[in-house]
Amino acid sequence: MIPTPWYLMLGTALFTIGVIGVLTRRNVIVILMSIELILNAVNVNLVAFSDYFRSVDGQVFAIFVITDAAAEAAIGLALIIALFRNKETVNADEIDLLKW
Amino acid sequence: MTLLQIAFFLLSTLALASAIMVITRRNAVHSVIWLIVTLFSVGGVFLLLHAEFLFAVQVILYVGGIMVLFLFVVMLVNLDVAAKQAQFNRQWQLALATAIVLMAELAYGIYRGHEGFTLAQASAAPATMGNTQAVALALYQDYMLPVEIASVLLLVAMVGAVVMAKRKLE
Numbered sequence: 001m002i003p004t005p006w007y008l009m010l011g012t013a014l015f016t017i018g019v020i021g022v023l024t025r026r027n028v029i030v031i032l033m034s035i036e037l038i039l040n041a042v043n044v045n046l047v048a049f050s051d052y053f054r055s056v057d058g059q060v061f062a063i064f065v066i067t068d069a070a071a072e073a074a075i076g077l078a079l080i081i082a083l084f085r086n087k088e089t090v091n092a093d094e095i096d097l098l099k100w
Numbered sequence: 101m102t103l104l105q106i107a108f109f110l111l112s113t114l115a116l117a118s119a120i121m122v123i124t125r126r127n128a129v130h131s132v133i134w135l136i137v138t139l140f141s142v143g144g145v146f147l148l149l150h151a152e153f154l155f156a157v158q159v160i161l162y163v164g165g166i167m168v169l170f171l172f173v174v175m176l177v178n179l180d181v182a183a184k185q186a187q188f189n190r191q192w193q194l195a196l197a198t199a200i201v202l203m204a205e206l207a208y209g210i211y212r213g214h215e216g217f218t219l220a221q222a223s224a225a226p227a228t229m230g231n232t233q234a235v236a237l238a239l240y241q242d243y244m245l246p247v248e249i250a251s252v253l254l255l256v257a258m259v260g261a262v263v264m265a266k267r268k269l270e
Contacts, residue, residue, distance in 0.1 A: 002108050002148065005214040009207060010112045010145065014119055014138075016203035021123035023195035024188045029128050029174060033135050036166070037119055040142050043154075051149040052219060056234045059151050060243050063235070066161055067250045071257035073166045077173040078261040084177045085267075091182060093189050 007048035
């Protein structure tokens with residue numbers, strides 16, 4: 001028997017690593033991968049509570065989160081390709097056309 | 101310590117270590133490979149939580165679909181220049197400190213509330229049907245409309261990706 005708070009701690013740690021990746025990296029592709037890490041942390045929490053309450057609702061929500069992750073990855077990677085074609089860079093801090 | 105708990109610790113250690121590797125590697129291909137390790141370990145955690153269908157979805161959709169998409173884009177985009185430049189931006193110390201404060205807050209909240217989790221130990225009702233069947237019933241009966249909305253969302257994402265990756269709009 002594994003206590004539910006352990007899963008929540010795992011989710012917290014994974015979420016924090018994802019947030020660190022989003023906030024500190026310059027490479028846009030790695031930032032997108034960090035967002036996938038964050039979404040996985042959310043899934044761990046959802047499935048942990050689904051097991052805790054003995055209800056499949058949390059798993060259904062996790063499936064919707066995975067659907068969103070797929071859509072977000074497709075759009076984000078298409079944006080990166082369009083961006084690289086126009087600016088020849090993948091560094092987030094060099095993409096500052098709209099910055100004052 | 102039971103066998104399940106040892107399995108949980110192994111899987112979560114693997115997940116966290118490979119997640120740290122994802123955000124520190126210089127080569128984006130290495131990041132993708134480590135992310136695949138993380139996703140597999142999270143899938144193993146799903147198995148520990150009796151979510152067998154979600155484990156299959158994780159392996160097929162995440163590792164087999166999304167990660168291949170990532171690898172394709174890493175190959176399409178020329179990353180040789182970016183690999184030689186600085187990997188972290190200027191505010192990385194501040195960002196790291198803020199994120200660690202955030203984690204401490206969340207962990208403290210979970211620690212303070214961990215005695216409230218008394219339900220799971222009390223009742224271990226035997227499952228009347230398999231996990232996949234239960235998920236399918238929930239998806240196609242209670243969550244019929246959200247499933248349809250999700251399918252529209254995927255269609256929009258597909259069209260949007262094609263439009264944005266096209267060379268020229270005429």
